[in-house]
Amino acid sequence: MRVELRLLQQVKPYRGLLALGLATTALASLLDGFTLVILIPLLKHLFGTSGALHAGSTRLEAWVTRLTEPLVAGLTPGAAAGRLVVLLALGLLLKNALSYASSQISVGVQEGLVRDLRTRIFDHLLSLDLNYFQRTRAGQLISYIVTEVDQTKTVITASLLSLFQNIVVVTITLAVLSQISLRLTLLTLACVPAMVYLLQSLLKRLRRHARARAKERGEVTATLTERIGAVRLIRAYGEEARESARFAAQANRYRKQVVRTQRYSSLTSPLTEVFSGFLVILIIWAGTRPALIGLGGPLAPETIIVFLIAALKLTSPLKTISSFPAVMAVTLASAERVFELLDEPATEGDRPGEGEARFEREIVFDRVSFRYGDGEPVLRDVSFSLPKGRVVALVGPSGAGKTTLADLLPRFHDPTAGVITMDGVPLTRLTRRSVRALLGVVSQDTVLLNDTVQANIAYGSPGATRDQVEAAARAANADLFIAQLPQGYETLLGERGTRLSGGQRQRIAIARALLRDPPILILDEATSALDTESERLVQQAIDRLMADRTVLVIAHRLATVRDADEIVVLDEGRVVQQGTHEQLFRAGGLYRRLYDLQFRDDEPVLAVEY
Ligand SMILES: Nc1ncnc2c1ncn2[C@@H]1O[C@H](COP(=O)(O)OP(=O)(O)O)[C@@H](O)[C@H]1O
Ligand SMILES: [Mg+2]
Known part of the structure; x- marks a missing residue:
């Protein structure tokens, strides 16, 4: 679906509030038109030309004069002007009160939208495959949730409310203008397409650059979060100068991209400025030529003033309307990134057809294979069983696939071939939530x-x-x-x-x-990073934790491995040996080699780096 439509869909819950905002805006614009029109009789009284409709008089003048007549009848020109000023002031006050209300409403809507998207992204992140987090820099994700989402709110301020407001203002102003002189209005409007065309040509580039800028901003955040987390490493290895240079280069890339983007968006302002200047000259020149404007004489000065004020009132809304695509280009670039993230397929969450896990008998790995993405298989045809109440130890050299195998139990990943069953039911037919509720994991x-x-x-x-x-x-x-x-x-x-x-x-x-x-416990090298002193304390704790539980223990202390009911020896993703300590020790092979390595170093740990 188009990004614009999807963004609009996010606004749906706020349509009531939004409608209120639009109504307030429309009312404010109507009052704005009123304060403009009331200027005509006011100026007439001030110029002392009231009542004298001359050759160049317009329908609007006649109408307003009639409308305000009862209000000022029998008053001196000064007193009449005073009354009209009070009326003008009241209109002005009310108009601005309404504008204020409408901007408050729009803030309410836009911040609601931002909050909704932000929480949706966060929830979505929690449901993404673990692989996604390995592919994506955390800083980019933070930048999604903080900056990009914030950018999307412009769709409310810029698009819905401001665009609407300006369209209303333009319509009312044009109505006033055309009542003064249709021909002069058309002449004025004839200049607009030229400006719009110029602005439009900037937009394509702007959108592209805005997207690149968002990406660079994410890179800056990403580098920052990573380096702040690695501050001890940087210090220990004396990498400050190189990190500083690296970050400076990154900050500079971001600067370049911002400047490049700004180059196009800043052009819109001078363009319209020049345009309004030409417009003023055109109106004064044409307004004083009766033949051109199709009236009996030139426009009265007060009418030209009102026309000019009204025509200049047009430039700001016209500018906003025509730069609307530019603003939206930036917003849509951000929204695109946000929706891209929301479109990442979620792997987490319970599916229909999945049942509640129950564990009474055993967990069985039946010819389980697994690979990350399109990589080499990390587990090949692994089969063993973990009966309730037993301890199975998994040993093998670093990189053999032990952690990967343990990650299959909580369904962090599902096997690419083969099946893992719990009491005979494949794990993939059980909800992740209920499987994980049975598991406790302590890792390195x-x-x-x-x-x-x-x-x-x-x-x-x-x-x-x-x-x-x-x-x-x-x-x-x-x-x-x-x-x-x-x-x-x-x-x-x-x-x-x-x-x-x-x-x-x-x-x-x-x-x-x-x-x-939890009834089932996974210990993944839980003590291998510890010194002997704390290891004894931790080991004691682990022994208590293991009591009366079903345990899968990885590359742990020799004592634990030796006491395990079964030992599975893993090498390059395959089960190469399987049995009790006595059996494996006597059989020689990989287990014996690992065991000897441990003994020689007098290090009671079976996690070995080759
Ligand atoms: N997220 C991952 N993406 C790709 N390959 C991985 C990932 N995690 C581990 N591997 C690879 O899988 C193999 C087994 O890793 P692992 O299960 O951590 O081994 P062990 O725990 O036995 O040391 C290694 O070759 C490792 O490089
Ligand atoms: Mg491991």
Whole structure:
């Protein structure tokens, strides 16, 4: 569907408010016309020419004079002018009050539209495939939600309200003008197409450049967010100067693009300025030539003044109307980007036909294969089963596909071939929500939010009480260090939890999993990043977490792996060995090699980099 139409559709919920805005605007414009027309008798009284309709008199003059007659009958010219001034002032006040109301209404509509789009994009982001986030820079997404969406509101101010207002003003003004002299009005209007043509020729380029500008702006945001997050890295490797140069180059690319875009949009103003100048000269010249304007004599001075005021009143709305496509070009460039994002197919969310997951017996991987996008297969024909209450360990060299395999359980991805079943039902026939509700994941890089300790532990368990949170923290060996934090459980953890050590972060993550109390647990190298001291504390916590659960544990401490009910050895996406520790140890092969490597280094961890 066309972008314009889609954008208009977003306005639908506000159509009542919008109609009110349009009505207020129309009323304000009518009053504007009234204050213009009332000038004629006022000027007549001031010039002392009232009552004397001369050869060049127009229908409008006759009409207004008749209309205001009862109001000023029997008054001296001075007193009559005074009354008309009061009337003029009242009209002016009311007109501006209405204009104010209409602009407030338009702000209400446009900000509502922006909020709606913003929340829709955010919700949509939450439902996109994980791959999308790997393809897209976070800063570009932030720029979508912050800047691009904001730009789309111009569709309300520029398009609906302002365009409408100006059309009404132009119509009323033209009515006034043509009542003074139809021919002079037509002459004036004959100049308009030339201006519109000039403006139009700018627009195509403007839209293209506006789109490029939006992209550059996104790049600036993206670089900023990434580099701010990597400030320790930059410092540690002394990359400040290079980063500075890189950012300066980026900022400069953005500057160039803004200047290029502005080059076209700034041209509209001088064009119309010159145009109005010519118009004034034309009107004065033609207004004093009776033959040209088709009246018995030249226009009275007061009529020419009113005509000039009215004609000049036209230029601003005409300018707005003709630059409307320019403004819309920028808006539509932004809207296009917004809709592109909204059109990214969502993979998340529950589908019709998907049932609720239940786990009583076992999870089975049956000849599961998987590849990312069009890449090489990362998992090939993987088969094993995870019976309820058992522990299966997954070991293998780095890059073997262990994390990928673990990601298939919560349906972060679905297998490209083969099937994973839970109690015999394929996972793809179960809602993601119900499958994930059964799972707890603790991985090597724990994700903490910039929130309190309490909120981080209770994340995903909204109903948890303080007592439950504290019990989970105790079981996770986290209570002691939490007590030492300045505000205990109310301490803010800072951006990505940076105020905690690796082992402390890990224990918060374990407390989080404990609180959620999932029947199935996935441990992905949960202790491999830790030093021996915190590892003991974390290990103790993990042992408590594993109790009475079904566990898939990846490349963990040897002790855990050795005690596992079954060990699956993965290499280059294939299962190369499978069995208990005793069996695999005796069989030699990859498991034995990994085991020996661990022993030689006296490092009780089975995550090995080749
Ligand atoms: N999002 C991704 N897109 C493309 N390839 C990926 C992605 N994640 C991992 N891979 C690739 O898949 C393979 C297995 O990775 P992974 O499952 O993380 O291994 P492991 O956890 O065993 O170290 C690696 O070759 C890795 O480069
Ligand atoms: Mg991994």
